[in-house]
Amino acid sequence: MKGLISWGASIWLLLVPCIAAGADGGQFVGSKTCAECHEDQYENYQKYSKKAHSWESVEIMLPDLKPDEAQKCFECHTTGHGQPGGFVSYEQTPHMADVGCETCHGPGSLHAEDGDPELIQRTPTIDQCRTCHSEERVGDFNFKPLLFSGAH
Template sequence: MKKTIVMAAAATLLWVGLPQAQDQPHYVGDQTCAQCHEEIHERFMQYSKKPHSFQGVEKLQDGLSPQELQDCYACHTTGYGQPGGFTDPVSTPDMKNLGCESCHGPGSVHAETEDPQDIRGKITVQDCQRCHNEERVRAFNFQPLIHSGAH
């Protein structure tokens, strides 16, 4: 019984986005990226729609079931359900919009090593299709914008 409780507690810690083990890549947030990539981050914030992606969720959330809301989180937040990623607007407000890591992947290792090999550098249409797939494009008419106003 005690082992089950400990395992459940560990799973809960992962789910709520608490700091992860250093060897496991995890999401670190845009402010970490901005420390080294200031100009790119400024352009992203100024020209891209992604830093405001959660506004669409907020406008529609009252009419959504909990499952529908979670489906929205998958494409409108950074790292939803992943280590260090978005869990909810109160616990992880800095991850509630789409950020650098939404396209480039978890940045913890890259932030530590500063090695370009430790992050997805070149983004392709295939990277966008996690959210901008045929079904969603038809439903919402949102086409992928590979550089998203940042690069």
């Protein structure tokens, strides 16, 4: 099923509802880059967080979705969709096909290059969480904003 995503480039150009990369905000680099310095947090996240495996849900549903419906899934079930360095398609950016560190902490390229903690969002705000964890999107799942649900 991972090879099912082959729509035209225009579908990928919509903005993601997460911390967006700006002109001076760097670009998305993927969670494995974060793991180079934050190994324990990365391992805990991979082991305990459902977000770290969010692509599995999308993959199950993709055969039954229209491209615009899949777009809505990609907004919250991938990392950096539509942003510099972020998810494009499973074929092009498989390392971004889950909710990774940067979904909550923002694009990591500048922080990864410099190591300066001021160059990353250390603690996400509840408003950032609500871009995906909203009543509209997850009401069927007994919505609760879990700010510290990242398992790290």
